[in-house]
Amino acid sequence: MLGIKDIAQECNVSLTTVSRALNNNKGISEKTRDYILAVCEKRGYRPNSAARSLILKKTNMIGLIIPDITNQYYAYISKGVSAFLEKVGYGLILCNSDRNKANEKMYTQFLSEKRVDGIILIPIKPKKDDYSFLLNHDIPLVLIDNYVNDLDVSFITNDNYAGARKIVTHMIKQGYRRIGVILGDENSSASNGRLTGYLDVLREHGMDIDKGILVYSDARFEDGFNLAPKLIEQNVDAIFAINDVVALGVLKYCYLKGIRIPEDIGVAGYDDIEQGSMLPIPLTTVHQRKHTLGAKAAEILIHEINNPQFGKQKVILQPEIVIRKSCGE
Amino acid sequence: MLGIKDIAQECNVSLTTVSRALNNNKGISEKTRDYILAVCEKRGYRPNSAARSLILKKTNMIGLIIPDITNQYYAYISKGVSAFLEKVGYGLILCNSDRNKANEKMYTQFLSEKRVDGIILIPIKPKKDDYSFLLNHDIPLVLIDNYVNDLDVSFITNDNYAGARKIVTHMIKQGYRRIGVILGDENSSASNGRLTGYLDVLREHGMDIDKGILVYSDARFEDGFNLAPKLIEQNVDAIFAINDVVALGVLKYCYLKGIRIPEDIGVAGYDDIEQGSMLPIPLTTVHQRKHTLGAKAAEILIHEINNPQFGKQKVILQPEIVIRKSCGE
């Protein structure tokens, strides 16, 4: 693959001059610049970004570590990130942690070797020590959804507490009185925020809280499917699932067992994935601005890269509930 | 960020020795190696991969250009790619072309500047000239799903012709006689392969072919929703959609209009996305091994990177139909 030297030779100028033309620097006549650029174009010259990165100490790359790209929630976030980065000329290294701590760590190291200019991370069971080394290496980090206490980093999320409050309030209004919850991981701040919203609303309504119908899970489709019977055994009259994918699992179980929604059991999800509106009984859920979340996360990161002295940002987006049929109308 | 030089100083050895320790090269005593590695670990040293790439002429990165990561079909393929690359120590640069030719080209250039070791591409309306420059630059390329005639590159796809044959045969067996088709782009070999399967089966059954009920589209959810009425106006008794997302759009339209599936209209999709099984009327469709497709594409690419003299590979995976309810049982 040809380099700046080849172009310099063909144009009978020095490397410096070619570099100046390429980078639109001053101190070069318009004529030579145009000529050089034309030759570059003709020969299909592409600058070697590894060489540039080495000297510029900047890769124009950011890393995105997410649990699972096949989950629509993360897919939309990724697209938001990607769309923003595209606008500002950055590239994206995608890392699927597969909800695995070891993978997450491996990718975190991988990205630091790649000298990405920053990292956007949706953490799994986050602990402070997992990420402090990134900060020691001065690599800007923005966390999505799961906050890590005592870690001074930028953070963006949808307001889980507010979203859960809204949907649980709606469920109670619909007459449900024994609402089981399928939570995510115990260390997930998203899951915990929603749980707190649920607990607060129940308390405010003077309702009993039964910890027996609060179950933790890995927040996958199968978890909804497998955990639904455990909850139903305990006579819940509704299930609030930590996300739509889990709710889909619950719905599938009910469908197979002939349990009627919303008459026998009310079901609510969280996320508002595309297919929720096209189910047998469309899913009542909480809408989150996923694309916006991703785009905003990228914006914060790029801002932080360009303004390292600027303080860390915390952004909380407000969700809205989408009332469909799975909890009555 | 500290470099190999800092480590060398701290250990009182030369750069070379540190490099040897890091790369597990021979010509170094076990003792010094262990010592150096321990120091690297302690200090949190991470090699600069830009510097390595520059000299090794290898980035251990591959680029993936897909139309839209929020489409589950592409999300699963991406995950397959990612999973394979992870195993062999490669990183993934994700590029959403957003079904836009200009974006695709932009990313193609971007990746060549990044000196990725190879590219996996799911092309949009592909033409030979779009990619020949990659080959001129000796960057290995594997195409997924849409083949480009006269371009000597590796290619992997599911057998669209066979899949379409199976599903259309099934539709005819169910008694449908006027099957409209919502196709993808006219230049899409996937779409064209399925069309050919449809046409051949109809011919073999001695059925009339009405080009009026063959419509092209951008293969999105909205296209299904918007094109369904045009087909229904023309008295089709079934619709074969180019993919499940389009079928979902058709289903939504029918649902809103009170058109019964499969009694009034039979609907079949293609892809077998997760949600197809959880619809009001579960979708009859064609299952494709998406994850396998992505993983296999990555495998082919890595093999080609390591064995440039090896011939280009063409792989065709066999799909199977999934009979549910949207075309009768």
Place this chain on the structure above:
DNA sequence: CTGAAAGCGCTAACAC
């Protein structure tokens, strides 16, 4: 306006 030269962090002959 243009060029020579130094160097980014690392690897790989080649000496010792």
Place this chain on the structure above:
DNA sequence: GTGTTAGCGCTTTCAG
């Protein structure tokens, strides 16, 4: 077993 040295392809002082 270990160190010296010359680059990889580019940007950037500093002279002219």
